[in-house]
Amino acid sequence: EVQLVEAGGGLVRPGGSLRLSCAASGFTFSDYWMTWVRQTPGKGLEWVANLNRDGSERHYMDSLEGRVTISRDNAKNLLYLRVDSLRAEDTAVYYCARDNNRRDDYWGQGTLVTVSS
Amino acid sequence: EIVLTQSPATLSLSPGERATLSCRASQNIDSYLAWYQQLPGQAPRLLIYGAFYRATGIPARFSGSGSGTDFTLTISSLEPEDVAVYYCQQRSGWPLTFGGGTKVEIK
Numbered sequence: 001e002v003q004l005v006e007a008g009g010g011l012v013r014p015g016g017s018l019r020l021s022c023a024a025s026g027f028t029f030s031d032y033w034m035t036w037v038r039q040t041p042g043k044g045l046e047w048v049a050n051l052n053r054d055g056s057e058r059h060y061m062d063s064l065e066g067r068v069t070i071s072r073d074n075a076k077n078l079l080y081l082r083v084d085s086l087r088a089e090d091t092a093v094y095y096c097a098r099d100n101n102r103r104d105d106y107w108g109q110g111t112l113v114t115v116s117s
Numbered sequence: 118e119i120v121l122t123q124s125p126a127t128l129s130l131s132p133g134e135r136a137t138l139s140c141r142a143s144q145n146i147d148s149y150l151a152w153y154q155q156l157p158g159q160a161p162r163l164l165i166y167g168a169f170y171r172a173t174g175i176p177a178r179f180s181g182s183g184s185g186t187d188f189t190l191t192i193s194s195l196e197p198e199d200v201a202v203y204y205c206q207q208r209s210g211w212p213l214t215f216g217g218g219t220k221v222e223i224k
Binding site: 045046059061062095097102104105106108110 | 167214218
């Protein structure tokens with residue numbers, strides 16, 4: 001059974017940084033691109049970043065470029081998202097998902113990041 | 118950036134009725150469109166990919182159509198468990214983008 005479990009969310013001060021992780025199981029992690037998507041409270045979905053199988057090709061949401069880094073450890077079946085210089089508008093539930101050839105076919109339950117002083 | 122516009126914002130129908138949700142792209146995306154369902158309090162779930170392919174385990178009452186710039190998600194006979202927000206997403210090019218969503222309610 002495919003499972004994705006996010007961790008690392010919580011309360012962060014404006015200007016701070018955090019690193020989210022996503023633990024993958026039930027499939028060969030290194031065979032798939034991976035995705036991060038976020039959802040601000042009461043709002044819609046926002047694509048954040050994608051990463052290819054070996055971590056050599058990254059794509060980011062334009063407005064986050066420069067503040068966000070997606071990475072992976074295929075030996076540990078882990079996906080990461082680091083976000084720097086956090087702002088109130090980064091408050092959201094962050095989801096990781098498996099990118100299966102132009103579709104995100106499995107999603108984690110999400111981790112909540114709250115940016116507040 | 119490719120902008121996706123979904124309509125209507127809210128759709129209120131009775132059980133058994135047909136639901137038609139629209140997603141319009143700001144430029145040609147061929148058939149690189151996916152639909153996701155987000156039930157209240159849950160993570161999104163893939164419904165349709167490649168504009169019309171149903172994902173594994175998705176009931177046959179869900180169907181997708183369209184290509185180019187105009188796409189439709191149809192629920193042929195609305196069930197109470199279909200109450201959710203439905204999002205389209207283009208997979209044609211970077212950055213990937215989602216539509217604003219259509220909320221489906223039961224009358």
